[in-house]
Amino acid sequence: MKTRSGKGNRVGLAVLGLVLLAVGGLAIARALGSFGDAAAREPVVDAGARSFAATTPWFWPVVAAVGIVIGLIGLAWLLALLRVDRPRRLRLESGTTGVTEVDAHPASEALAEQVSTYPEVRRAHAVLRGPSDDPHLDIxxxxEEPADLGALVTRLHDEAVPDLRTTLGLRRLPAMVRLNLTGGRRTRPVH
Incomplete structure (x- = not known):
């Protein structure tokens, strides 16, 4: 779902950008006389449209309302792009007797602290994302370089993720691991 949303945003922005670029290019070309000197000297809006705008009392309030609606749509779009899909609470169980939920942030922090204690790990950050009833983990x-990445990934796969999954009582917990190698402290021998 997130991939489709991102692709839609990119396509929408690209189309909007191309339309605005074309309109701006035509306006500049007209002003520079590409369509003739007469077109360059004429106003962009013809006399009939100027007269209509000047004599119709509802014209400018409608233009203002349309501008406000377009602005609100743009603001909603921007806020949707900034929204992070992190669940505040994880739904562990729901049934006829009630719903069991837990805060997602402390659970992911506990995992990050556990992974930070592994040898060669400088720091770890974990976030639970997605819907509250079917989250996925981003670690x-x-x-430190030279780390045994195979052993680290195996330990994450065999210990850390299953521990969190068991703690939360989830049947499955898909995880994405992002590894960043940093230069270790280099020591120089003193003679």
């Missing part, structure tokens, strides 16, 4: 790990 960022900074490890």
């Amino acid at each position: 960022g790990v900074s490890a």
Whole structure:
């Protein structure tokens, strides 16, 4: 869903950008005389449209209302792009007797602290994303170079993620691991 939304945003912005570029290019070309000197000297809006705008009392309020609606749509779009799909609470169980939920942030922080204690790991960051009843895990790990990445990934796969999944009582917890290798402290021998 997120991929389709991102693709739609890119396509929408590209089309809007191309339309605005074409309109701006035509306006500049007209002003520079590409369509003749007479067109360059004439106003962009003809006399009939200027007369209509001047004599119709509802014209400018409608233009203002349309501008406000377009602005609100743009603001809503921007806020939708800034919204992060992090669940505040995880739904662990729901039934006829009630619903069991837990805060998502402390659970992911506990996992990050656990991973930070692994050898060669400088720091770790974990975030639960997606819907509250079917989350997925995003783990960022900074490890010192030369780290045994195979052992680190195996430990994440065999220990950290299953521990969190078991703690939360989830049947499945898809995880994405992002590894960042950082230069370790280099020591120089003193003679």
